[in-house]
Amino acid sequence: MDRIAAIDGLRGLAVLAVVWYHLSPTSLPGGFSGVDVFLVVSGFVVSASVCRHGLVEGWVWAFFARRVRRLLPALVVCLIATGVACMLWVPEAWLSDRNHKTGRMAFYGASNWLMASRGDDYFSPSNDFNPYVHTWSLGLEEQFYLLFPFAIAGWLKGGEWRTVSFLICSGMLVTSLAFGLLPTSDDFRVAFHLVPARAWEFLTGVVTWQILQKGRPAQSKKALLVLGTSGLIGVLYSLGSASPQQFPVPGAIPAVLGTGCLLFSLAHHERTRLSSLLSWLPLASAGRMSYSLYLWHWPVFVLFRWTVGLDGPMQRVAALVVASGVAYASWRYIESHGLRATREWRPSFVVGSGIATMVVGAVLLDAIHHQTGRWSRSTVMRHAEDWFPKTKPGSYLTCGRVDRANAEVGSGWVKTISRKGCPSVSKAPRVFAIGDSHALALGPMYAAYVATTGAPVFLYNNGGCPVLSLQLERESSEHCKRSFQAARKHMMAALQPGDVVFLPSLRLERRVDQWGGSVAPRHAIPSGLAEARNILGELRTVGAHVVVLAPNLLLNVPLFRCADGWTQWQAVCRPGHLVERAEFEARRRPVMLALADLAKEPDVRLFDPLPILCPEDEVVCSGYRGGRPLFFDADHLSAYGSELLFPAFMDLVVSRPWKDVGGD
Structure with missing residues (x-):
């Protein structure tokens, strides 16, 4: 599947909602559910990517290598830069005592485990002062990628194996959805942050792709427009009114189901009014750099909150400008360059280099943190x-x-x-x-x-x-x-x-x-x-x-x-x-x-x-x-x-x- 501009626009809508929520949660109370849109899109896109490359020798290594090239360079630079900024301006206190550990765990794609095990959930006020807290969703994504090849392998074999793969993915989806219904407050943290209760969102994207590939029956543009419009309404409803206490189930269902409908509609026909709307250049541009914007906006906002504040309109505009500028630079010179520079590397070498980079990055972050007393600009x-x-x-x-x-x-x-x-x-x-x-x-x-x-x-x-x-x-x-x-x-x-x-x-x-x-x-x-x-x-x-x-x-x-x-x-x-x-x-x-x-x-x-x-x-x-x-x-x-x-x-x-x- 070639790149679809409307899907970039959907990504752009999701990331802008998350950014808006982090700037002003009361004005867009469900903006955090933009992450759920990302998860569905991720499942859909990686399915398309794997199927495009086909069942060739070493395809699993190739899949992991593509994920490493896509995610790791910008993530490592962001985490190290955030560590340096924290060393300079964030004093050690109860309010910041989990920050460094969260950053270190983020190198290994495991910050969501830390958040699931501690007393505060994602919506706790103390997390507003942790510049690494947003990496929980990246950890969720990376952990799902470890399971994904087993779910999609049968599909790549073709024939009856595709039915087996579809049934496996659908069964995993239903099981994960049920796990998300855990009732207690402790289980809320587990369900919100960990793969067992979130995998159904990725798998919705995977299953949507599988249904799409089982055959493209003649569909009228009108029917697809109705389906896609209904999906967009579900996404917008979730962004505007989702309640944290209902997540991930049933709160995420409108966003997830709506995203699945949108993807099905957009992939069928790229020339509808809906696809034109989502292909709007500013929205699609935000979608193309959505990963870098998601990575960088939260550390910038948190550092503003620690220093000059993030309370007034001028401070929020300044933070948004800084975050957008840094995100653009990251997308242009790190994310895109990393994809091009490592394209000819052997997949196994890319994966090995990625693991080594994670370890070295975590050690470097520790070294930076230990210099806080020496280099900090904070009076404290x-x-x-x-x-x-x-x-x-x-x-x-x-x-x-x-x-x-x-x-x-x-x-x-x-x-x-x-x-x-x-x-x-x-x-x-x-x-x-x-x-x-x-x-x-x-x-x-x-x-x-x-x-x-x-x-x-x-x-x-x-x-x-x-x-x-x-x-x-x-x-x-x-x-x-x-x-x-x-x-x-x-x-x-x-x-x-x-x-x-x-x-x-x-x-x-x-x-x-x-x-x-x-x-x-x-x-x-x-x-x-x-x-x-x-x-x-x-x-x-x-x-x-x-x-x-x-x-x-x-x-x-x-x-x-x-x-x-x-x-x-x-x-x-x-x-x-x-x-x-x-x-x-x-x-x-x-x-x-x-x-x-x-x-x-x-x-x-x-x-x-x-x-x-x-x-x-x-x-x-x-x-x-x-x-x-x-x-x-x-x-x-x-x-x-x-x-x-x-x-x-x-x-x-x-x-x-x-x-x-x-x-x-």
Whole structure:
């Protein structure tokens, strides 16, 4: 089959829908289903390509070689260039912690496996900051290509084997379609990202080609126009209204079935009004460079989101212009040149070279990533010692070293931070810290305590699950209950009289999350006081003392995303890092009153960081002090902020004697 301009136009429609969705998802809510159109077209086109070359010796190697030449050069250049850009401008953070691994897996065509196995799905806000996340569909395609020769081999033999091949492909299609109906949330990620639940989309293209080749019965142009128009309506309907929760089945059915009808119609007659519409030069041109445009637009958009933002019309237009320019260059000088330059190479050599290139590319990406601290232009990375709350002892260590060891506790872990190599024996109390991610953010304070006193700190990983938050709805998930019960059991078995249990957690609703989603400030209504008293009473039965962290300052911006001059263009950074002290005091007052009531219990103390981070004579609180960050994002302390709390923490735990009276 010769190249059909209308099919290029269909590709162009699909890629432009995906680009539009990634720029403005609310204005084209189903634009992501352009990927489903691509998958069907891919199955159709590779079937035509294999059948055109015929059943010759080494045809499988030849097929793989054509796929390598078509996909790999532009992909490798894109991944390496994206890695360099991330090294320069993207700081390391929770929001970017999966980026590098996703990029490395993309070299092997396996980033979709990573996305299927982790907690976030394709539509998670955190994925908006991962420049490699779009490679999941390329991995899906590459994995299907490994299976494709087995499905099409019978067809190439001709005769009755074609019926066998058709039945095999149809059976695989139905089986895959059924697999896509998996119901649970975990299975949604699997079904969305992996071949078993997506193969039916490729196979729709394959089966459409087979039906077309079984014979071309006389079809009226009118009937084909009706079929093709119905298919186009199905595709447009999906692009305009598809719901992510229904994918891949039944949500993708209109786009997939519509694409199959369109392909059947376009391949029958190339001179219809419909084919003329889809052959429109701008649309067909976008289709010819659709692979490069798909490859490059997402990393460009994500890098805009990390730097100058992607919120306003000017930023979106600029991002679109940059993405289009880079995609054109990729198509003209990498994708097309790679096809021409390797055309005379032996297929086995092309495949071997492709595998070697993938391995070398992944190693090179690792090397680039490891240079982030050295070459990054990000303020966060260039002053990492102020920003990242690692468990480093700083200048407090006078002998030996601070050691860290992890042990599993249920589905989580406990980190033991201890001092080694010092002759003196500590008389300071051991500290058991348990809470949500705000407990982990105080690493420098724990390390300073260990380095100074020699007493160990046991830090429980209970991320995402606060302890004693006084808001039961934030602790009521089954995951949080299991996590806390496992840590609680382990801690109670280890506690001795005189030990200190430290309870740091987020006790107010944050103002803004790391990806920029804002939350309307509201006064917290304390609840769960009875449960809190039960926990405190249980700890006191073993003779433990308790320190509860009071609600800390909450900023209006995630500070690490707003630390550089170019980030001031971002909408998330516009509120600034200043907070009215009186407004915050009023907001946290109900929780403070409840905690003060709990602190009347014997051996319970309240540790308030606010006067340290924002002295009482300051009317406006800042996210910085002397140009150094107090916070990493909008609510987790930075390394510098954590270190500032150490003297007060030391005084509260060690310097002042514990008495059997409350209200400290």
